[in-house]
Every structure is written in C-alpha cells, then in structure tokens.
Amino acid sequence: MSAYYLQLVVNGIVAGSVYAMFAVGLTMVYGVFKFINFSHGELITWGAYLGLMFSSPPFSLPIYLAAVPALGITVLLGLAQDWFIYRPLRQSNPVALLIASIGLSYFMRNAIRLIWGSDFQTFNLPAARGMSFGGIYITPVQVMMVSAAVVFLTILYLLFTRTILGKSLRAASDNMELADIMGISMTRVTITVWVLASLFAATGGILLAMDTNMDPMMGMASLIKAFAAVLIGGAGNVWGALLGGMFIGVAENLSVAVISPGYKDFISFALIFILLLVRPTGIFGIRGGVR
Amino acid sequence: MDYLYHILILIMIYSIFAISLNLELGFAGLYNFGHIAFFAIGAYTSALLSLGGMPIPLAVVLALVASGVAGAILARFTLGLSGDYFGIATLVFAEMIQLLLLNERDITRGPMGLPGIPRPAWMGSGHEGLIWFLAVAVIGTVLVFFLVRRISNAPFGRALKVVREDEFVAQALGKNTFILKTKAMVMGSVLAGFAGVLWAHYITYISPSDFTLNETIFVLLCVVVGGKGTNVGPLVGAFVIVFFGEFVRFLPIPSEFSRFVAPLQGMVYGALLIFMMLKRPQGLISESRR
Numbered sequence: 001m002s003a004y005y006l007q008l009v010v011n012g013i014v015a016g017s018v019y020a021m022f023a024v025g026l027t028m029v030y031g032v033f034k035f036i037n038f039s040h041g042e043l044i045t046w047g048a049y050l051g052l053m054f055s056s057p058p059f060s061l062p063i064y065l066a067a068v069p070a071l072g073i074t075v076l077l078g079l080a081q082d083w084f085i086y087r088p089l090r091q092s093n094p095v096a097l098l099i100a101s102i103g104l105s106y107f108m109r110n111a112i113r114l115i116w117g118s119d120f121q122t123f124n125l126p127a128a129r130g131m132s133f134g135g136i137y138i139t140p141v142q143v144m145m146v147s148a149a150v151v152f153l154t155i156l157y158l159l160f161t162r163t164i165l166g167k168s169l170r171a172a173s174d175n176m177e178l179a180d181i182m183g184i185s186m187t188r189v190t191i192t193v194w195v196l197a198s199l200f201a202a203t204g205g206i207l208l209a210m211d212t213n214m215d216p217m218m219g220m221a222s223l224i225k226a227f228a229a230v231l232i233g234g235a236g237n238v239w240g241a242l243l244g245g246m247f248i249g250v251a252e253n254l255s256v257a258v259i260s261p262g263y264k265d266f267i268s269f270a271l272i273f274i275l276l277l278v279r280p281t282g283i284f285g286i287r288g289g290v291r
Numbered sequence: 292m293d294y295l296y297h298i299l300i301l302i303m304i305y306s307i308f309a310i311s312l313n314l315e316l317g318f319a320g321l322y323n324f325g326h327i328a329f330f331a332i333g334a335y336t337s338a339l340l341s342l343g344g345m346p347i348p349l350a351v352v353l354a355l356v357a358s359g360v361a362g363a364i365l366a367r368f369t370l371g372l373s374g375d376y377f378g379i380a381t382l383v384f385a386e387m388i389q390l391l392l393l394n395e396r397d398i399t400r401g402p403m404g405l406p407g408i409p410r411p412a413w414m415g416s417g418h419e420g421l422i423w424f425l426a427v428a429v430i431g432t433v434l435v436f437f438l439v440r441r442i443s444n445a446p447f448g449r450a451l452k453v454v455r456e457d458e459f460v461a462q463a464l465g466k467n468t469f470i471l472k473t474k475a476m477v478m479g480s481v482l483a484g485f486a487g488v489l490w491a492h493y494i495t496y497i498s499p500s501d502f503t504l505n506e507t508i509f510v511l512l513c514v515v516v517g518g519k520g521t522n523v524g525p526l527v528g529a530f531v532i533v534f535f536g537e538f539v540r541f542l543p544i545p546s547e548f549s550r551f552v553a554p555l556q557g558m559v560y561g562a563l564l565i566f567m568m569l570k571r572p573q574g575l576i577s578e579s580r581r
Contacts (some may be wrong), residue, residue, distance in 0.1 A: 036375045085565055096568045098375050099515065102324070103564025106508050110557030117550070163367055220504070224386065226507060262394040269387045276372055276380050 008253045014142045014211075017149035018248020021204040022222050023229035023241035024153065025197030031236030032193050035094055038101040039061040039081060040201060040226070041219030047074045047117055047202025048209035048218065057122055063123055063210065071202045077108075078198030082190060095133035104221075112216045116284035120213045145207045152200060153242060160238070165192060173236055221265070225252075227269035231275045296421045302533045303428035304489050307435050307524035309513040311482030314439055314526075316511075317519035318448060319475040319576075320455030321370075322378045324507055326483055328365075331486025331502035333358045335392065335399065336493035338408045339358030347411050351488050358484025359477050366476040370469055385507065392499040404498025408491050424493055432490060432526075434480055440522045442478070451475055452520070505544055507556075510561055515567050518574030532560075 022044060029037045050073050053059070054066035085104060089097050130137040160166035165188065171179040172189040180186050208218065226241075229248050233240020252267045259266075308330060315321040337354035342348050358446065361453055369380040392399050399405070410416075414423040442448050453461045454468050461468050491497050517528025567574065 026426065036379060081465070085569070088569060090570065094375065095378075098322065098378060098573055099511070100565050100568040102508065102511070103561045104570070105561070106505075107561025107565065110554040111559060114551055114554035114558065225384065230513050260394065263390065266387065266390055271384045272383050273368065276376055277368060 005254070005257065007136050008257060009250055010136055012250030012253035013246065014138070014145050014248035014249070017146045018204045018208050018245075019222070019225045019229050019249050021149050021152060021200045022226035022240045023233070023245045024156065025200040026167075026223075026226050027192050027204035027233065027236055027241040029197050030257075031238070032095075032176060032189065033086065033090070034037055035040075035086075035097040035101070036085075036227070038223070039105035039108055040197065041221075041223030042105050042112075043074055043078055043198050043201035043219070044106065044205035044208070045214070045216060045219035046077055046110055047071065047198075048214040049121075050074060050109025050202070051110055051114070051209065052121060052123060052214065057067070063125065063206075067203075067206050070206060071199055074194050074202035074205075075198045077235065078194040078201075079191065082194050087190075095173070104281050109216050109219070116171060116216075120215045120218055122213045123210055125210060139211070141207065141210045146205055146213060147208060152203065156196070156238070169193065186259070187246055190229060197266045224265070224272075225268050226271045228275075231272055243282040293421055294417060296404075296425050298533065300421075300425050300428050302530050303425070303539070304486050304493065305503055305510065305513060305529040305533050306432050306526050307489070308483055308486035308510050309529045310435055310439050311479045311486065312510050313514045313517075313519055313521075313525045314442070314482065315475055315479040316450045317521070317524070318370045318455065319543065320471055321472060321476060321479075323381045323476070323479070324374075324378045324504075324511070325365075325381035325383070325388075325549055326479070326510060327504070327507045328381075328385040328388040328503050329358045329362060329480040329483035330487035330490070330506070331385075331392065332361050332480075333487030334497050335405070335487075335501070336484075337488040338405045338491045338497055339398070341409050342407070343406060345491070347409065349401060354488050355481050355484050356488070359481040362477045362480025366473040370472050370476070382504070382507075385500065385502075385504070389499055389502060392502070397501070402488065403500060404436050404496060404500075406496045408478055408495045410492050410495065428489055428493075431485065435485070436522070436526065439482075444520060447471070447474070455520075506525075508560065508564070512564055514563060514574075516574055518576035518578065521572040521574070521576045524574055524576045529574075 013126070015250055021039070025043075026037065026040050029035075029040065033230065047070055050070035051066050054061050055063045056067050059066065065224045081104060085100055086097060086152065089100055101217050125141075131143075145288070158166075160170060168179065168184040169192060171182070171184055171187065171277055176186070179189070203223075205214075208222070210212075225248050226245070229244030230241050232244030234244070252264055255264060255267045308326075310324065311329075312326045315323045317324070324389075333354045336357040337347075337350045340350035340353055345353075365384055369377055372380055381510065395401070410420065410424065414420045414427075417478055443451075450461065450466050450471055453464070454466070454471055458468050461471070490501075494501075513528035513532045514525050515528070517526065518524030518530060537558065539552060542553060
C-alpha cells in the first residue's frame, strides 16, 4: 500500500517538474511586465505541435532533433507576441493587455485546430518499457521530464546569480522604470524574458506530449495549473513558482487516492481560490521580484 | 424565414448576456472572465426544475435567484482582488462550475446533458412557437435594456463608474465600494442567468460543453466590439458578432473544407479582440464623457 502512495508521489514529482517549467516562465513575464499572459498556454501547445510537425513527414526527424527547430520557432512566436501586440499596449490600461492576451490565446489555439485538427495526437514513439525501482514504475520520458526541469532551472539559477544579465533581469522585475533609468537595456531584458519563457513552455509542452498525448486544449489546462503554482510562490517569484509547481503536481496526484479522478483538476482550482483569498502574496510572502 | 427568427432569437439572448457582462465590465470595471458560469447556472437550474415537473414560471424565478445567489457568493470571495487577479478568480470559478456539471452525473447527467427541456405550453410548437418565443425574447431584451439604462443613468450607475475610474476617489466620497460592486455583480449574474434560462428553454437541450471559456470569449467580444460602458454597445456587438457567426454558414464552402470553418472563425474572433485592443479599445460605439 505504501508503494501505491509512493508511486503517486513520484507521478506528482514528474508532473510537478513540468508545471514548474511552465510556472517559472509565466511568473517571469508577470514579474517584469506585470500582466498575466494568457497565451503562455499556447506557447506550450505550439511547442508540442511543432515537435510533431518536425518529427513527421516530410521532415521525419527523430524527436530529439525535431525539438530543436520546434523550440526555435516557439521562441520566435514568443518574441513576436511581445513585439507586435504587448509592446504597443504596454503604456495603456493593464486590462487591455489581459484582453489582448486572451484574444491571442484564442487565435493561436484555433490556428492549431486549423492546421492539425482537434483530435488527440501522439509522437508515435516506440513503446518504452517502464523501469521499476522497488515496485515504483517510471518511464524514460518521465526521467527526462524531471532531468530537463533540473537542468533548465539550474541554468536559470546560474544566469540569475552569476551573470550581469541575470542581475539586470532581477532589477527590471523589481522596478522596471528605475532599472531603465539606471541604464539597464530594457530591450535585452525583454528579449531574455520572452526567450526563456517560450523555451521553458515549449520544452515542457514537448515532454508532456511525449509522456501522454497532445490536443489543442493542453495549453489551457496547463496554464491554470501553472497559474496556481505562480500564486503559491507569490507572483513574480521564480523559486516560489518552482516549488509551487512541484506542490501542485504532488497534491493533484495524491488526491486521486481520495477523490474521483474527474475532480483532479479541482485541486488546483480550489488552491487558486484559497490562495487568492488568504495569501495573495504567496506562501513565502515575498512581494514581487525575481529573487 | 424560420431561420431568420432563429438568428433573431440568438441575437436577443446574446444581447441580454452582453448587457449583463457590460454592467460588470463596462460600468463597474469588473473584468469577469467567468461570466458564462452564471449563464450556465441559470440554464441548468431552470432546466432541471422544469424537467422535474415544476411550472416553468416558478422554475425561471428560482433560476434567477440561484444565479443571483451564486453571484453574491463569488462577489464576497473575489471583490477584494485587483484587476487581473479578479479575472483569473472568476475564470477559475467558471471552470469549477463546468467540472461540477460534468461530474455530478446523478443530478446533471454529466456530459450527456439534459434533453427535452420544456417550453411553456401556450407557445405551441413549430413555426408559431418560434414566433412566440421571439416575442418573449424581444420583450425580455427590451426590459433588460431599459432596466440597465435606467441603472446606469441613476446615481448608482454614476457611482459605479467612479469606482471603475478610481476606487480611492469613490471611497473618499463616502461610497462603500464593496457594496456597490457586489450589487453590480449580483445584478449582472441575475441577468446572465436570465439569458441562460432563455437559451435552455429555446434550444431545449443543454450540456456542459455549451458553457465553456469559448462562450465567455464570444460574449466578451460582443461587449468589446460594441463598446463597453455604453448602453447600446452590447446590443450592437451582439448583433454584429452573432450575425457574422451565422452568416458564415451561408458561404458556399465546399464540404472538404468545412472542417476549417470553425477554427478560422475562432481565429477571426481572437484577432478581432487583439485588433480592438490595439486600434479601437473603446469599441464601435464610444462612451460619452460628460
């Protein structure tokens, strides 16, 4: 019986590491630009579907190679979002940004439906044998999900703490105008934030689709989880978002032991509600800022 | 000809829905991204009660009460939140309602939905029934329109706009902004519930997939395109958007391309929202600033 719970915790950590990658990107964008990017979910979906495109004919690349152009194009999409839509709206009402990002999310999701259809799709990977450790099963893809999260987030940590660029990112998220006045290049900060956010989203999307499957709604579902994770950590707090993602993943998977699986998503919804009411600054209580 | 009546009824229902969203979004500045939840609560309550044998007028009244109560509860929990957090909280609320409708199968029959929702017997059926329903929908829309117009011109409506522009100013002027916003949200929810009731008894079959984020985006588009914060805007928006949606059906599209129509339509709606924000955030009809 304890193996059952341990398995659920492992599943939770696997799911949580992907949620953490989504949440870190979402919270970075929030930290610097102070708006919730609804179309972050669609970067996840586009990453997965572009991976599908490059791994099927006429390209037929193995998925590891197909991921490279897929990530590249998703990063371009992320940069284009900002350049054509969010940048012109930055000075106007914050709600205009929110509505525009909802519109963009709807546009991008329907573009996926137009090109690839609405049905579930998979990468057609050869069935891999799950590895067993004392009764706990884990697949190679799931190992990759956790390792990708560890690698990416370590790089992010080094970037933030060891480089000037990371320092300017932190300064911008603390106070964008002040950072601008101090001579930090906002163009560089903007580009870095969108590149990182899109890269994390697309990588997570491809891994998630490798683990299960993909459909046009996958981004929306992941976005809500990522948002719950962001709130747990406190909006704008990157390390909080990381822990939040893990927490959501584990809580959600453990919940299957007690409630009907149909209500699995209810966990993150309820968490969002409770956190917004009780501690809108996040469990760690740090106000704003990538720290 | 019957098809024209059908479109008109849809326009009426969406007009009421858009007016109700505008009351919150346009007048009070409450960006409710889960407004479909109240439409769903109205539709399901009225459908379940009238399918259970309750007289339709009574079922309708109880459905409006249920929507209003749900609105009050959501207001109590979310009105302390600012801008985008409020938007997320309401969006999540709508997702939760959707999950409840899908999973409480003993009551809602889950994804199978509720067929055979009755219409009032005196309406008759077929062509005649359609005309009577249209008459009811038009009367309902006119009543809602004048009600909301009256509210928006009353001191209450002006106070709401002050809250929208600057909450601290409203507080400094001695207004209880929490109560003002709660009232706006309860009224908006009741009216959205009313639109849902009309929908349920008109279409006669409802299922959880009718009440998704897509519908919220659709009605948001009606308000944003028409002109938020105006009285006529939501009507114009509903007319333009529903008409466009139905007009697409008449285009001579070869059947092998028909699967592309719905996604393309979605892309147009999404692009339209972005375009409005970038180029004409006030909508087709702009709010007069006196």
